[in-house]
Amino acid sequence: MNGPVEPFKIKMVERVGMPDEQRRNNAIIEAGYNTFLLKSEDVFIDLLTDSGTSAMSDYQWAGLMTGDEAYAGSRNFYHLREAIRDVLGYTSYVPCHQGRGAEHLMYSYLVKPGQIVPRNMYFTTSKLHVELPGGRMVDIIIDEAHDPENEYLFKGNVDLKKLQALIDEFGLGKIVFVNVEMNVNMAGGQPISMQNLRELRKFCNDYKLKIIFDATRSSENAFFIRDREKGYENVPIIEILREMMSYSDGCIYSCKKDALVNIGGFLATNDKEIFENTRNMVVVYEGLHTYGGMAGRDMEAVARGLREGAQYEYLKYRVNQVRYLGELLNKADVPIVKPIGGHAVFLNALKFLPHISRNQWPAQTLTAAIYEESAVRSMERGAVSKGRDKETGQNIYPALELVRLTIPRRVYTNTHMEYTANSIINLFKKKDTISGLKMVYEPKYLRFFQSRFEKISL
Numbered sequence: 001m002n003g004p005v006e007p008f009k010i011k012m013v014e015r016v017g018m019p020d021e022q023r024r025n026n027a028i029i030e031a032g033y034n035t036f037l038l039k040s041e042d043v044f045i046d047l048l049t050d051s052g053t054s055a056m057s058d059y060q061w062a063g064l065m066t067g068d069e070a071y072a073g074s075r076n077f078y079h080l081r082e083a084i085r086d087v088l089g090y091t092s093y094v095p096c097h098q099g100r101g102a103e104h105l106m107y108s109y110l111v112k113p114g115q116i117v118p119r120n121m122y123f124t125t126s127k128l129h130v131e132l133p134g135g136r137m138v139d140i141i142i143d144e145a146h147d148p149e150n151e152y153l154f155k156g157n158v159d160l161k162k163l164q165a166l167i168d169e170f171g172l173g174k175i176v177f178v179n180v181e182m183n184v185n186m187a188g189g190q191p192i193s194m195q196n197l198r199e200l201r202k203f204c205n206d207y208k209l210k211i212i213f214d215a216t217r218s219s220e221n222a223f224f225i226r227d228r229e230k231g232y233e234n235v236p237i238i239e240i241l242r243e244m245m246s247y248s249d250g251c252i253y254s255c256k257k258d259a260l261v262n263i264g265g266f267l268a269t270n271d272k273e274i275f276e277n278t279r280n281m282v283v284v285y286e287g288l289h290t291y292g293g294m295a296g297r298d299m300e301a302v303a304r305g306l307r308e309g310a311q312y313e314y315l316k317y318r319v320n321q322v323r324y325l326g327e328l329l330n331k332a333d334v335p336i337v338k339p340i341g342g343h344a345v346f347l348n349a350l351k352f353l354p355h356i357s358r359n360q361w362p363a364q365t366l367t368a369a370i371y372e373e374s375a376v377r378s379m380e381r382g383a384v385s386k387g388r389d390k391e392t393g394q395n396i397y398p399a400l401e402l403v404r405l406t407i408p409r410r411v412y413t414n415t416h417m418e419y420t421a422n423s424i425i426n427l428f429k430k431k432d433t434i435s436g437l438k439m440v441y442e443p444k445y446l447r448f449f450q451s452r453f454e455k456i457s458l
């Protein structure tokens with residue numbers, strides 16, 4: 001099996017070093033067994049996240065030099081507006097420093113205390129930005145998404161029956177909008193189908209409900225629609241994207257993923273009220289409405305990256321590189337979430353480490369063990385990420401207890417994928433020697449970023 005051929009050549013490289021075993025052992029203890037707390041210089045292959053870790057193209061780097069750093073009315077703001085109109089089809093946008101800045105503006109405007117926000121699986125920062133103004137996020141993704149073995153091709157789909165049940169239980173007044181993520185991150189990078197989006201729009205029209213997308217990974221989702229959904233085989237990605245967005249009333253967007261940049265975000269909409277209200281608040285929290293926390297040069301890089309990230313040849317390579325890593329692991333019977341997602345391969349920690357109980361954090365344990373074995377950094381996406389129940393204060397143990405091997409875009413070669421796969425396969429063979437963790441420090445918000453652990457002896 002060959003890895004996918006890269007549709008680019010490499011013009012600049014960055015040295016990475018392999019820390020020896022002693023250094024790895026010390027580093028993970030110092031980091032409290034939390035891979036977020038490792039120093040990047042102690043990491044060989046960094047698969048913590050695909051967020052802000054892309055390699056920009058020469059065209060994007062050249063764009064940085066054309067940054068217009070005027071406080072107001074930067075030309076790059078208008079370039080980005082053109083790109084958003086062309087690629088996503090929204091007329092208006094509000095720039096933000098990154099995705100959670102857009103979530104803050106959008107959700108603090110739309111969510112009122114006591115309201116419910118149905119969503120096709122939570123995302124960490126999105127859930128918190130719904131909870132801070134007093135709302136509650138409720139999961140309405142199809143059941144298949146909670147089963148790592150289920151090979152359904154559109155596991156990101158919304159279950160309309162679950163949405164109907166919420167309306168029946170709480171009444172329409174409690175639900176203002178439906179929140180829909182593309183290529184659902186916490187489900188394993190799983191796409192939503194165009195048919196599901198179309199049906200959801202019709203459903204929401206009947207109830208006069210708004211639909212707000214988390215369009216962060218919409219280009220990778222569009223690739224899957226083209227690859228898997230009948231009727232879209234030959235449709236250009238941009239047309240698919242515009243059709244997807246046409247079923248929404250607006251979106252939040254973290255540019256740090258599909259737009260191939262290291263920083264940036266925005267919200268975009270065709271809804272005059274959403275636009276005017278969020279544009280008014282951006283000046284309080286982010287910056288003037290024509291830069292929103294980004295430098296002019298950042299907006300230029302986003303404008304160029306948004307277009308590049310929607311090119312078919314690039315997306316094909318991108319998704320196939322993730323698939324390459326997943327297939328190497330799958331062939332060796334390492335338990336992974338199937339089908340293989342768009343931005344990451346997710347290991348099923350409950351199957352990898354069946355001897356470790358949920359309250360000893362199997363996914364967190366596995367991230368630390370992978371690092372100790374190989375200096376590959378991954379991320380926990382399970383109970384530590386999910387946090388505690390807002391009302392009872394108890395830990396929530398989601399069905400999915402996963403480790404995410406997230407592939408930065410255009411950064412690593414297929415040999416890096418092979419090294420990663422071989423290291424994890426070696427670890428899998430001696431999985432019984434791995435012992436669980438005890439949480440010894442827990443911050444109040446988004447605990448997975450900063451919590452600390454100690455090893456429990458076997």
Ligand SMILES: Cc1ncc(COP(=O)(O)O)c(C=O)c1O
Binds near residue numbers: 101185256
């Ligand atoms: C689905 C999703 N939404 C929102 C965000 C938040 O974006 P940012 O990290 O740019 O604040 C992320 C980041 O990982 C994400 O994956």
